[in-house]
Amino acid sequence: MDNTETKIIDAARRVFVAKGLDGARMQEIADEAGINKALLHYYFRSKQKLFDAIFEEAFQQFIPTMGATIASGKNPQEIITIFIDAYFRVLEQNPFLPQFVIGELNRDPSRLATFMAEKIGLTSLVDKAMSLFQNEGFNLKNPQQFMISLISMIIFPFVAKPILHHIIFKGDQLLVDQFFAERKSYVTTSALQLLASSLNENN
Amino acid sequence: MDNTETKIIDAARRVFVAKGLDGARMQEIADEAGINKALLHYYFRSKQKLFDAIFEEAFQQFIPTMGATIASGKNPQEIITIFIDAYFRVLEQNPFLPQFVIGELNRDPSRLATFMAEKIGLTSLVDKAMSLFQNEGFNLKNPQQFMISLISMIIFPFVAKPILHHIIFKGDQLLVDQFFAERKSYVTTSALQLLASSLNENN
DNA sequence: GTCTATATGCAGATAGAC
DNA sequence: GTCTATCTGCATATAGAC
Structure with a gap:
């Protein structure tokens, strides 16, 4: 899969795992995903919700x-x-x-x-x-x-x-x-x- | 010792250890120390320098x-x-x-x-x-x-x-x-x- | 040394065109 | 769905009075 949502998840995973919730920047996630900030909020209403998705996935694996x-x-x-x-x-x-x-x-x-x-x-x-x-x-x-x-x-x-x-x-x-x-x-x-x-x- | 610098160090240690560099707020440290934000910057020029002091101390103990x-x-x-x-x-x-x-x-x-x-x-x-x-x-x-x-x-x-x-x-x-x-x-x-x-x- | 008030920058979030 | 431009609030940091 190479759609936008997947690209966002992949980028968010990299940035959040490396910098944590507080240290991560939506701008950096957007850059990593090759899109812009507004699109992040279109797919996930807030930084918190995006983080929650990433964390749940990580917790399952862990x-x-x-x-x-x-x-x-x-x-x-x-x-x-x-x-x-x-x-x-x-x-x-x-x-x-x-x-x-x-x-x-x-x-x-x-x-x-x-x-x-x-x-x-x-x-x-x-x-x-x-x-x-x-x-x-x-x-x-x-x-x-x-x-x-x-x-x-x-x-x-x-x-x-x-x-x-x-x-x-x-x-x-x-x-x-x-x-x-x-x-x-x-x-x-x-x-x-x-x-x-x-x-x-x-x- | 109960002077201002000690109070700042104690407060900063609590807040930084609990929330990390990114999660900590200078306002919260000031509140914990019973002073205001400006005084933090008077004793330690920046949040980063205050953090460095706390981290070095913690690292030594660890x-x-x-x-x-x-x-x-x-x-x-x-x-x-x-x-x-x-x-x-x-x-x-x-x-x-x-x-x-x-x-x-x-x-x-x-x-x-x-x-x-x-x-x-x-x-x-x-x-x-x-x-x-x-x-x-x-x-x-x-x-x-x-x-x-x-x-x-x-x-x-x-x-x-x-x-x-x-x-x-x-x-x-x-x-x-x-x-x-x-x-x-x-x-x-x-x-x-x-x-x-x-x-x-x-x- | 300690305070109040303010400047500055930046990050999250939204509006609205396409 | 995707973008540019903008709003809003907040956090660090400084200015300046006392």
């Missing part, structure tokens, strides 16, 4: 297809592997998504409340994921702590990329690329080790 | 006292424990600092380049921290991967607090508080387990 993963009905180790793989696939193609979603949710947490009202299915999916680690011999004392550690290890490097780039890797882009290339397998190994350790400790 | 930790000269396990403890102490008193610093660094990564030019000591401290895990029998293949996993597990929950609050814990503030209360010891245990696992694997 909360991964946890359902499909769980529905696959494998054991916890396999599910973890699949989950990490699916998440990295999304992040590698949208490396700036996490900072965008998380940043805007921090600016306006009330947004989440309304979102949650619509997506009641989401929380029950999370519950299912948690309960996985309390079945089949994985009687984790703290499934939430484990799950959040896992998500932290996956997402945080994408959010903190500028810090990695400049402080850890001193501006060496090759080292940064290498780090992200190896990250998925490292996180998978770590997660499985943590799971195994908790077994040994009879948690 | 990059923890890694030096002191390392200088303590203990073994890796002890250093990890001390490091985690020090970091949590900072974060518990400044829970919104990470999102502020990381968010602004993503909006304007060039900021870091100039910062790094000044703080040359910082990168060498990071190097020292890394080399720790390649000595004393901890010949980790990927000290960076380990270090970043550790930092991820510490910081990310603070950044993603709105998501934890609404999606994982369904708005139950008590569960959120309990999670953060237990987080430090959970991360410490996890980090030591990962270190031990890498030993067993002869990495």
Whole structure:
């Protein structure tokens, strides 16, 4: 599709993700889309409504297809592997998504409340994921702590990329690329080790 | 101290940390400080300069006292424990600092380049921290991967607090508080387990 | 140092021609 | 649907009195 609305969405996504709601300029979005400001307001009545469309789309992508993963009905180790793989696939193609979603949710947490009202299915999916680690011999004392550690290890490097780039890797882009290339397998190994350790400790 | 400059700094910190550079309003900062806008410009020539002062201060706090930790000269396990403890102490008193610093660094990564030019000591401290895990029998293949996993597990929950609050814990503030209360010891245990696992694997 | 009043510029939004 | 021109309001910043 190459119609005007699509061009606007694409341009708005780029600008909003890069600069946030407050930092974005309608003029810049218009320029990126190759149109003028008035047309933006013709398609989306206001900056806020345009932003809402972009944010909703981003939020959907960011909360991964946890359902499909769980529905696959494998054991916890396999599910973890699949989950990490699916998440990295999304992040590698949208490396700036996490900072965008998380940043805007921090600016306006009330947004989440309304979102949650619509997506009641989401929380029950999370519950299912948690309960996985309390079945089949994985009687984790703290499934939430484990799950959040896992998500932290996956997402945080994408959010903190500028810090990695400049402080850890001193501006060496090759080292940064290498780090992200190896990250998925490292996180998978770590997660499985943590799971195994908790077994040994009879948690 | 209760002079005007201090009042401005305190007010600016609150507003900038909550709303970011673009979202903050000089009027709101003035109101918070109990003065008027003109006085802000009298003390700090522009919004940008006021922001720079706040950001620099925040950045200093956010990059923890890694030096002191390392200088303590203990073994890796002890250093990890001390490091985690020090970091949590900072974060518990400044829970919104990470999102502020990381968010602004993503909006304007060039900021870091100039910062790094000044703080040359910082990168060498990071190097020292890394080399720790390649000595004393901890010949980790990927000290960076380990270090970043550790930092991820510490910081990310603070950044993603709105998501934890609404999606994982369904708005139950008590569960959120309990999670953060237990987080430090959970991360410490996890980090030591990962270190031990890498030993067993002869990495 | 601190205030009120004002200048200046810019961004979001609209009017109206084509 | 798409454009140019314009309105409106607001935010940063300054002028100048006290």
